[in-house]
Amino acid sequence: MPDLWIDNAPRPALSGATFTTPNPTTGEPLAELARGDRADVDLAVASAKRAFPAWARTDPNERQRILWKCGEGILANLEALARLETLDTGKPITNARTIDVPRTADTFFYFAGWATKLHGETIPVRGPFLNYTVREPLGVIGAIIPWNFPLLLAARKIAPALAAGNTVVLKPPEEASLSCLELARILAEAGLPPGVLNVVTGHGEEAGAALVDHPDVAKISFTGGTDTGRLIMRNAAATLKRLSLELGGKSPNIVFADADVKNAAKNAVGAAFYNQGELCTAGTRLLVQRSIHDEVLDIVVNGARALVPGDPLDPATQMGPLVSEAQHRRVLGYLDVGDREGARREVGGAHGDRGWFVSPTVYSAVHPDMTIAREEIFGPVLSVIPFDDVEDAARIANASEFGLAAGVWTKDITRAHALAARLQAGTVWINTYNRFDAASPYGGMKQSGFGRENGRAVLDEVTQVKTVWVATS
Numbered sequence: 001m002p003d004l005w006i007d008n009a010p011r012p013a014l015s016g017a018t019f020t021t022p023n024p025t026t027g028e029p030l031a032e033l034a035r036g037d038r039a040d041v042d043l044a045v046a047s048a049k050r051a052f053p054a055w056a057r058t059d060p061n062e063r064q065r066i067l068w069k070c071g072e073g074i075l076a077n078l079e080a081l082a083r084l085e086t087l088d089t090g091k092p093i094t095n096a097r098t099i100d101v102p103r104t105a106d107t108f109f110y111f112a113g114w115a116t117k118l119h120g121e122t123i124p125v126r127g128p129f130l131n132y133t134v135r136e137p138l139g140v141i142g143a144i145i146p147w148n149f150p151l152l153l154a155a156r157k158i159a160p161a162l163a164a165g166n167t168v169v170l171k172p173p174e175e176a177s178l179s180c181l182e183l184a185r186i187l188a189e190a191g192l193p194p195g196v197l198n199v200v201t202g203h204g205e206e207a208g209a210a211l212v213d214h215p216d217v218a219k220i221s222f223t224g225g226t227d228t229g230r231l232i233m234r235n236a237a238a239t240l241k242r243l244s245l246e247l248g249g250k251s252p253n254i255v256f257a258d259a260d261v262k263n264a265a266k267n268a269v270g271a272a273f274y275n276q277g278e279l280c281t282a283g284t285r286l287l288v289q290r291s292i293h294d295e296v297l298d299i300v301v302n303g304a305r306a307l308v309p310g311d312p313l314d315p316a317t318q319m320g321p322l323v324s325e326a327q328h329r330r331v332l333g334y335l336d337v338g339d340r341e342g343a344r345r346e347v348g349g350a351h352g353d354r355g356w357f358v359s360p361t362v363y364s365a366v367h368p369d370m371t372i373a374r375e376e377i378f379g380p381v382l383s384v385i386p387f388d389d390v391e392d393a394a395r396i397a398n399a400s401e402f403g404l405a406a407g408v409w410t411k412d413i414t415r416a417h418a419l420a421a422r423l424q425a426g427t428v429w430i431n432t433y434n435r436f437d438a439a440s441p442y443g444g445m446k447q448s449g450f451g452r453e454n455g456r457a458v459l460d461e462v463t464q465v466k467t468v469w470v471a472t473s
């Protein structure tokens with residue numbers, strides 16, 4: 001039975017309580033997990049607090065070496081990690097093998113390098129003083145993540161935090177915790193001292209909320225839904241915690257008539273349906289210039305039809321089941337709303353009678369005010385929306401409470417850069433979509449949250465500046 005991970009050792013929840021994580025492909029139970037609560041979080045935070053001074057003082061070269069070994073440990077366990085991720089989330093094993101696990105390792109390799117490169121400044125101030133700054137770690141960081149990319153999202157929080165000398169308590173998603181527990185074991189084997197990373201599995205309202213409330217947690221780094229983000233922000237006020245929030249999205253993917261239309265339309269299918277559409281940056285609003293609307297719609301509908309859901313453990317499968325029964329119900333509920341509000345369902349809907357499959361679904365005749373065009377569905381549902389000109393495209397694209405990402409397809413370089421400047425989104429992709437790199441900052445605007453992950457930008461989020469004045473005469 002997978003236990004909590006505290007002080008580099010597995011242990012059951014203090015209460016002895018457990019919960020079941022199901023296999024989304026079959027709906028059958030997959031594993032029993034420890035149901036951590038406030039008492040377990042207290043234990044995990046106390047352990048991380050104990051480990052903090054020594055880890056923060058560890059020679060940066062040594063932290064760099066250990067984090068690099070973590071990356072190597074992840075690659076050495078690629079197959080086991082990929083299999084766990086697929087069994088637990090339903091994502092195709094080929095994607096887990098080629099994206100999730102290698103990118104998780106990349107994140108450790110990239111941030112290993114930063115351990116030796118975090119330094120302050122000397123500042124020319126008025127008077128006979130030497131003035132300098134140092135970057136110090138915050139202390140214990142609480143990391144809370146969702147179920148769509150458990151390994152990768154955990155790595156994005158753990159690696160920079162540890163590189164900067166913080167310690168971490170991770171609360172994995174209740175739907176898919178198995179790979180995070182295996183990750184913790186691998187990182188311990190790679191040389192992380194006890195307490196530097198603890199993992200408390202359990203429910204958001206219990207273990208997650210306790211982490212947010214804890215007075216010894218300096219910061220919460222959260223990825224998840226916008227409503228949960230709001231709640232966490234309110235609860236974090238009591239202890240005046242730092243926060244970074246990576247929240248939901250409803251990203252526009254804009255295709256102009258002057259683009260390489262076939263290529264853009266083909267890519268729009270992946271942009272919307274990669275990872276069963278359970279991707280915060282999914283290009284779920286496909287804005288198409290009116291003159292090429294029918295051509296693009298045709299390619300997209302055929303592309304969706306070709307993505308037949310199947311067993312995610314089969315290497316040929318490109319589309320697995322949704323993660324949970326609740327998510328399945330939620331997505332099908334949105335299809336009812338789309339049908340009712342008058343959008344035209346070109347293809348897609350529920351699939352199979354076992355497990356939580358939904359076929360890629362494309363709606364045409366979508367008005368930007370319709371529910372399916374406004375709300376985040378977090379499943380394989382694409383709305384195709386026509387537009388007339390650049391002004392129209394920018395207006396529709398920005399008329400969203402979210403601001404996570406956007407795509408633009410055009411051969412006009414001036415228009416591409418002009419739109420990149422106008423779009424209210426943390427990331428803009430030009431003639432490509434869903435590109436990520438540990439070196440490139442990533443995060444949201446508007447209700448998609450604040451703070452940045454990856455790249456140099458995240459290091460400001462996991463350190464604090466101390467200023468020192470020295471009298472020189």
Ligand code: NAD
Pocket residue numbers: 144145146147148171172173174202203204205207208209212223224225226228229231232246247248249279280376378404444448
């Ligand atoms: P969720 O907000 O329900 O849960 C996310 C995590 O928060 C889980 O670990 C959960 O246990 C925990 N949680 C729930 N209630 C909590 C509380 N009161 N206090 C503390 N923790 C709590 O989200 P989800 O359904 O698991 O994931 C889907 C959402 O995640 C979507 O909205 C998606 O857009 C978002 N997401 C965003 C990004 C990004 O980078 N912006 C990436 C992936 C997913």
